[in-house]
Amino acid sequence: MSKFDSIRPFYDSEVNGALKEVAAHPMMKAMMNFTFPEKKDEEWTGQLLKTHSIRDFQINFIYHSVQKVLAVSxxxxxxxxxxxxxxxxxxxxxxxxxxxxxxxxxxxxxxxxxxxxxxxxxxxxxxxxxxxxxxxxxxxxxxxxxxxxxxxxxxxxxxxxxxxxxxxxxxxxxxxxxxxxxxxxxxxxxxxxxxxxxxxxxxxxxxxxxxxxxxxxxxxxxxxxxxxxxxxxxxxxxxxxxxxxxxxxxxxxxxxxxxxxxxxxxxxxxxxxxxxxxxxxxxxxxxxxxxxxxxxxxxxxxxxxxxxNYRLWPTNYIALDLLNQSEAHKGQYSLQEKMEFEERMSAGLALNNPVAVKNFLAMYANPVIHKEKMQLLAT
Structure with a gap:
C-alpha cells in the first residue's frame, strides 16, 4: 500500500487491467470513434488492449483525441x-x-x-x-x-x-x-x-x-x-x-x-x-x-x-468597449469580429437583463483591465 493510493494515478503495471475494464464502455467507444473515425472498433480496441503504460496511452490515443478536438472546435x-x-x-x-x-x-x-x-x-x-x-x-x-x-x-x-x-x-x-x-x-x-x-x-x-x-x-x-x-x-x-x-x-x-x-x-x-x-x-x-x-x-x-503572458484577443477588447460603451480599443478588432461577438452574446443571453449582460462582458473584458492595471503598477 502506498500512502498516495487514495489520490494517485495508475501505476504502469495497472494500466492494462484498467483499460480492459473500460474498453467496452460506451464513453470509450464514443471517444475512440470520434478520434479514429476511419478505424473499425476492433482495430482501436486491439491496440488499446495491448497498451501497458500511461505514456503509451497518452501518445497513441489521447494525443490524437486532442488533435481532433483542436481541428473541430x-x-x-x-x-x-x-x-x-x-x-x-x-x-x-x-x-x-x-x-x-x-x-x-x-x-x-x-x-x-x-x-x-x-x-x-x-x-x-x-x-x-x-x-x-x-x-x-x-x-x-x-x-x-x-x-x-x-x-x-x-x-x-x-x-x-x-x-x-x-x-x-x-x-x-x-x-x-x-x-x-x-x-x-x-x-x-x-x-x-x-x-x-x-x-x-x-x-x-x-x-x-x-x-x-x-x-x-x-x-x-x-x-x-x-x-x-x-x-x-x-x-x-x-x-x-x-x-x-x-x-x-x-x-x-x-x-x-x-x-x-x-x-x-x-x-x-x-x-x-x-x-x-x-x-x-x-x-x-x-x-x-x-x-x-x-x-x-x-x-x-x-x-x-x-x-x-496572457494573450489578449479581439473578443476581450470588444467586450471592454461594449462594457464602457466606447470605441477606445477599436483598433484591436474588426467590424466583422464585433458583429460575430454580439451575435454570440445575443444567441445565449437575455439582452434585456443588464446584470447578465454586464457579467458576460466583464468575463471577457477583465483580462484587458487586469493586464492594463498590472502594466501601470510595473511602471
Missing part, C-alpha cells in the same frame, strides 16, 4: 516560451485555469511535441464521480484533490497532496500541473490563491522554504481562449454572486461543463510559459520575514507573470 493552438524548458527535467507548472480538461491536455500536448516531460495534474474529485471518468483521469496521470471535506480531513488531504507533488518532482522526476486557485476562473480575473501556495509549502520538510520553492522549479503558465466555450454555462453562478446568493450546482453540471469545454467553439488558443521565479523568490524571502507575507508576495509575482 478551434482555429488552432499557438505556444510561446517552451524553449526555456529542459528535457528530462521536472517542473511545477502553476497555471491560470479556464477549462476543466483542455488546460492540462493542451499543455501536455505541447510538452510532448517539444520533447519535454508531461505532467501529473491535479483534478477535483467533484469532476470524477462517474467511475469511467475516474478511471480515465487516472489513465491520463491525474491525481485527486478532495473537495468539501471537514476542516480536519481537508488539512490531512492538503498535506497528502503537497507530499505527492514533492514526491512526483523529486523522486519520480515527473512534472506537475496545478491551478493557481481552486476551481476555474469564471470572471476573467486570474488571481493566485495564497492557500494553494500554503498547500505546496507543507511538504518543505527540513528544507528552508525558500530553497524548497526554488527546488520545485515553479513555472507560471498562461492559457487563453479567444472564445470561452463555457461562457454561457458560467452565467448562473456569476449572477448568483451578483445577487449575493449561494450558488448550488445542478445535477451533472460539472459533466456538462466538461463536455462543453471540450467540444465548444474556442477559435484561437494560446499557451505561454513564463520565466522562472528563482530571483523573485530570493528577493521575497530577503524582504519579507513572515511565511504569510512571503506566500502572499509570491502569489502576487505569479499573478503578474500569468497576466503579463
Amino acid at each position: 478551434s482555429s488552432g493552438l499557438t505556444t510561446s516560451g517552451f524553449e526555456k524548458l529542459q528535457p528530462n527535467t521536472a517542473y511545477l507548472f502553476i497555471s491560470n485555469h479556464r477549462d476543466i480538461i483542455l488546460d492540462t491536455s493542451l499543455l501536455n500536448t505541447t510538452l510532448y511535441e517539444h520533447g519535454l516531460l508531461m505532467t501529473t495534474s491535479a483534478i477535483g474529485d467533484n469532476l470524477v464521480k462517474k467511475p469511467f471518468l475516474k478511471t480515465l483521469s487516472r489513465l491520463t496521470r491525474n491525481f485527486i484533490v478532495h473537495r468539501g471535506l471537514s476542516s480536519k480531513a481537508m488539512l490531512e488531504y492538503s498535506l497528502l497532496n503537497s507530499e505527492y507533488i514533492r514526491d512526483a518532482i523529486f523522486s519520480q522526476n515527473r512534472s506537475v500541473w496545478i491551478a493557481q486557485r481552486e476551481g476555474r476562473t469564471k470572471d476573467g480575473m486570474d488571481l493566485t490563491q495564497k492557500g494553494v501556495l500554503k498547500m505546496l509549502s507543507k511538504a518543505a520538510g527540513d528544507l528552508p522554504l525558500q530553497d524548497y520553492l526554488i527546488k520545485l522549479k515553479i513555472v507560471p503558465v498562461s492559457i487563453s481562449y479567444e472564445n470561452d466555450p463555457t461562457d454561457m454555462l458560467k452565467m448562473p453562478e456569476l449572477l448568483a454572486k451578483a445577487r449575493e446568493e449561494t450558488y448550488v450546482k445542478q445535477k451533472n453540471e460539472d459533466f456538462r461543463t466538461l463536455m462543453s469545454g471540450i467540444m465548444g467553439q474556442k477559435k484561437r488558443i494560446h499557451i505561454s510559459v513564463g520565466d522562472f521565479l528563482d530571483d523573485e523568490i530570493r528577493s521575497i524571502f530577503k524582504e519579507e520575514k513572515t511565511v504569510n507575507k512571503q506566500l502572499q508576495a509570491l502569489a502576487g509575482v505569479l499573478d503578474r507573470e500569468i497576466v503579463k
Whole structure:
C-alpha cells in the first residue's frame, strides 16, 4: 500500500487491467470513434488492449483525441516560451485555469511535441464521480484533490497532496500541473490563491522554504481562449454572486461543463510559459520575514507573470468597449469580429437583463483591465 493510493494515478503495471475494464464502455467507444473515425472498433480496441503504460496511452490515443478536438472546435493552438524548458527535467507548472480538461491536455500536448516531460495534474474529485471518468483521469496521470471535506480531513488531504507533488518532482522526476486557485476562473480575473501556495509549502520538510520553492522549479503558465466555450454555462453562478446568493450546482453540471469545454467553439488558443521565479523568490524571502507575507508576495509575482503572458484577443477588447460603451480599443478588432461577438452574446443571453449582460462582458473584458492595471503598477 502506498500512502498516495487514495489520490494517485495508475501505476504502469495497472494500466492494462484498467483499460480492459473500460474498453467496452460506451464513453470509450464514443471517444475512440470520434478520434479514429476511419478505424473499425476492433482495430482501436486491439491496440488499446495491448497498451501497458500511461505514456503509451497518452501518445497513441489521447494525443490524437486532442488533435481532433483542436481541428473541430478551434482555429488552432499557438505556444510561446517552451524553449526555456529542459528535457528530462521536472517542473511545477502553476497555471491560470479556464477549462476543466483542455488546460492540462493542451499543455501536455505541447510538452510532448517539444520533447519535454508531461505532467501529473491535479483534478477535483467533484469532476470524477462517474467511475469511467475516474478511471480515465487516472489513465491520463491525474491525481485527486478532495473537495468539501471537514476542516480536519481537508488539512490531512492538503498535506497528502503537497507530499505527492514533492514526491512526483523529486523522486519520480515527473512534472506537475496545478491551478493557481481552486476551481476555474469564471470572471476573467486570474488571481493566485495564497492557500494553494500554503498547500505546496507543507511538504518543505527540513528544507528552508525558500530553497524548497526554488527546488520545485515553479513555472507560471498562461492559457487563453479567444472564445470561452463555457461562457454561457458560467452565467448562473456569476449572477448568483451578483445577487449575493449561494450558488448550488445542478445535477451533472460539472459533466456538462466538461463536455462543453471540450467540444465548444474556442477559435484561437494560446499557451505561454513564463520565466522562472528563482530571483523573485530570493528577493521575497530577503524582504519579507513572515511565511504569510512571503506566500502572499509570491502569489502576487505569479499573478503578474500569468497576466503579463496572457494573450489578449479581439473578443476581450470588444467586450471592454461594449462594457464602457466606447470605441477606445477599436483598433484591436474588426467590424466583422464585433458583429460575430454580439451575435454570440445575443444567441445565449437575455439582452434585456443588464446584470447578465454586464457579467458576460466583464468575463471577457477583465483580462484587458487586469493586464492594463498590472502594466501601470510595473511602471
